[in-house]
Amino acid sequence: MVRKLAVVAGVIAVTAHVSAAQTCSITSTAATVSCSVTSTHTLTVPSLLSLTMSGFTSGTSQTLAAPTAMTDFSSSNTIQLPTTGPTFVVKANRAYRVQINSVTSAFTGSTYAKPASDVAWSTSSSGSFAGLSTTPVDITGGPATTGSTSVGVFYKTTYDFLTDVPGSYNLDVQFTLVAP
Numbered sequence: 001m002v003r004k005l006a007v008v009a010g011v012i013a014v015t016a017h018v019s020a021a022q023t024c025s026i027t028s029t030a031a032t033v034s035c036s037v038t039s040t041h042t043l044t045v046p047s048l049l050s051l052t053m054s055g056f057t058s059g060t061s062q063t064l065a066a067p068t069a070m071t072d073f074s075s076s077n078t079i080q081l082p083t084t085g086p087t088f089v090v091k092a093n094r095a096y097r098v099q100i101n102s103v104t105s106a107f108t109g110s111t112y113a114k115p116a117s118d119v120a121w122s123t124s125s126s127g128s129f130a131g132l133s134t135t136p137v138d139i140t141g142g143p144a145t146t147g148s149t150s151v152g153v154f155y156k157t158t159y160d161f162l163t164d165v166p167g168s169y170n171l172d173v174q175f176t177l178v179a180p
Contacts, residue, residue, distance in 0.1 A: 049092040051177040055152075056086050062173070064119065064157045077161040082125065085153035090145065094179055097141035100153070102132040103172035112165035118158040119171065125154045136176055 024035035057063040065081040072079055090096055102116035117131030123139060130137065140151050 045093075047092075047094055047179050049090070049094070049096055049177050049179055051088055051090055051098065051175065053086050053088045053175060055084075062086065062155075064155060066157070067159050072159075073161045078158060079161075080120075080156040080158050083155040083157065084125070085121070085155050087150045087152045088175065089150050090142070090148040090177065092142075092148075092177075092179070093144050095141070095143050097178045097180060098139045098151070099136035099176045099178055100132070100139050101136040101174050101176075102134055103174055105134055107169035107171045109169045110165055110167035112163075112167070114164060114169055116171055119173075120156045120158070122154050122156075123151055127154075129154075129156050132171075132173065136174075139175075141180075 022037045022039070024037045026033050026035055053060075062083070062085055065083045067073065067079065067081065072081075088098065090098060100121060102119070105116050106113035107116065115131075117133060120129035120131045121139075122129045139153070140148075142148055
């Protein structure tokens with residue numbers, strides 16, 4: 001009987017071999033055996049950001065309020081007229097900022113170079129306003145979000161009765177979503 005036990009013990013012995021090439025093999029007649037190979041898996045989580053804008057006057061164009069009568073200038077040669085601008089929502093899987101700037105330093109469309117800074121912006125109709133410039137400035141920012149609170153942009157356009165030349169003008173305003 002001693003011989004039989006030695007033979008049975010020899011058959012139950014498990015041979016596991018893990019080499020540098022990460023292979024695993026088992027030779028056994030036992031019911032439960034295992035061996036493992038470790039593998040490193042990599043993935044890259046991309047930055048996913050979305051800026052959705054709406055509320056423009058037409059498409060992606062915004063018509064700014066303009067004086068319509070002499071009486072608009074009754075108290076001064078310079079006035080500011082408010083315009084409710086677009087709104088936006090951000091979705092981002094990381095921190096973000098939304099910036100605003102004018103693409104050029106002056107309006108186009110006439111021989112008169114009406115300054116872009118004549119259009120001031122704010123996120124509140126009664127807040128403090130800053131003139132547009134070609135340097136991007138932050139409108140808002142925040143942490144990762146599945147949908148930020150809707151942010152509204154408000155404008156005040158300065159008109160000067162003595163220097164603004166009648167005509168149609170255009171100014172491209174750029175909204176930029178930045179992942180710092």
